[in-house]
Amino acid sequence: MMGGDLGMDATVPGLSLYIQNHDCDDITFELFGNKSIIERHVGLPRCVIHDTGENVISASEKPAKALKIGRKTSMFEAISCVAQGNADAVVSSGNTGAYMALSKILIGAIDGIERPAIVSILPNVLNSTVMLDLGANTDCSPAKLLQFAIMGKAVSQVLQRIENPRIGLLNIGTERTKGTDLLEEAYELLERAQGLNFIGFVEGTDITNGTADVIVTDGFTGNVSLKTMEGTIRYIAHTLKTGFSSSLMSKVGYLCCRNAIKTLKNAIDPRNHNGAPLVGLKKISIKSHGNSDAVGFANAISVAVKLAKSGFVENIEKMISEIEKGNSDENKNN
């Protein structure tokens, strides 16, 4: 409850908002933070408050240092609660590096997964695109990219409700001959893997045009691409705003078409896409954006609930072992 730029000013009303708008009969919320403050604001049913006082991992703390001082902080205790099987999912708006590191160490990765990845659900002209990795892994082997494809499929099945999502590998051209040797190798792995609907290389333009349901890339490219998208949206919003306030006629026009503008605002509002699963862990861990407000935090909670209720982790474990089995059968036959 202590994480993010707004801290409890976002998490407390965010939780209230989620409970108001969803059927929560089968959910208990374990809240970690300053009990006396939380109690003052949260008169919510189904909430158990664990007092961690003012022990927090600050936003600027390095992951290594955070690991040392982590114990007794709200973030450490919340992740431990899940790791020990006392909760099914954890959500935080806190320090991303520390959250990633603690999630990995306390919860642990699924067998066969080298490193967890950060996933985002981005809007496209048709519906949405699941994209990963968005920053956890700056260097990625072909084997890791295959794991991302499997994890992306699992996310798509729950959050997009697509049974056999189209999976694309991000490159600088769609032709087979484009790109690096590493991507060429990854292409072959994804093409051979059983049970993946691999559609080949996709480009940056494909993220928003609906060509693929899942787009796989390394964490460096994914992070730059995601932030380019955020920046472009801000740039267009700025230019539109300047244009709308440039004359009385434009202002009147703006009033008339404010529903259209609202549709756009909703579609691109990062709060509506908040809640990035850290996938590849043995439990559900959701990273909420550091600057998210109540609406954003509520959305992150809803991602956590959906994944926790879906058998998400078991699904990834099953796919990983099937692909490993397929590979070993293939090796036997060769």
Next chain:
Amino acid sequence: MMGGDLGMDATVPGLSLYIQNHDCDDITFELFGNKSIIERHVGLPRCVIHDTGENVISASEKPAKALKIGRKTSMFEAISCVAQGNADAVVSSGNTGAYMALSKILIGAIDGIERPAIVSILPNVLNSTVMLDLGANTDCSPAKLLQFAIMGKAVSQVLQRIENPRIGLLNIGTERTKGTDLLEEAYELLERAQGLNFIGFVEGTDITNGTADVIVTDGFTGNVSLKTMEGTIRYIAHTLKTGFSSSLMSKVGYLCCRNAIKTLKNAIDPRNHNGAPLVGLKKISIKSHGNSDAVGFANAISVAVKLAKSGFVENIEKMISEIEKGNSDENKNN
């Protein structure tokens, strides 16, 4: 004159448009293509037509093959004309891979430049951002990234008229500790280089927010980032269009604020940013987008003219030799 999706339907009216809107008293245009067709449309003064008939390098030709069959094609002859000193700059909307390869082989790289880069001028909330490389170099050494910074500065001086542009290195965070070892090394090189106004690491959001005048990155990341931007713009245009036509009220509103929309359209219209210099060559070579129309092609010509009149190549040569001198002086002193 033969290149691009529209071929002469874009290049011929594009050239006419440029000549109409600019003072061309000191320019001669050497046109390479099918003389009988060009003649029919171009009754322009200051134009010399070189007949290359229907010999063209098709859009799908691999660069290696294009090099073999290149001679006598319009692209080969146009680049040769510049390489032999009979023209100062070349512009083409043709096959990018072939154009890059032929430019490099026929014109040659500046001494001390490993490989030329593709530059784009992108809009930002304040003005514009020079970004490179956008696809020519998928793997980049720190030394190459330093060369890109120098070349980016030279482009900024001519096209943005900024004497000492702020140069940023694209990464997944602004903190010094973020990113790969390669970027860490490049950071040190750029920081040490004399005459560069290096502002440190920048992120994807910084491309459009005006933090830097020049952004340096490898060709893989640059290409994905540029195409993500293109895709995001198309996505927003699509969403706005859907919204505006959703009700009579919205349609009326659209009419009232169409000037505001037009301002946005102009700002993000790729035709207004068309004309990507291939920098690091001994002469000016401009790549016009394959799908550009007359307006886009005219813009590419204007980039070529500005660079050709500026002493652009000499400026890069001077900066490269100064930095090399600075490095060798530093080595002597150590």
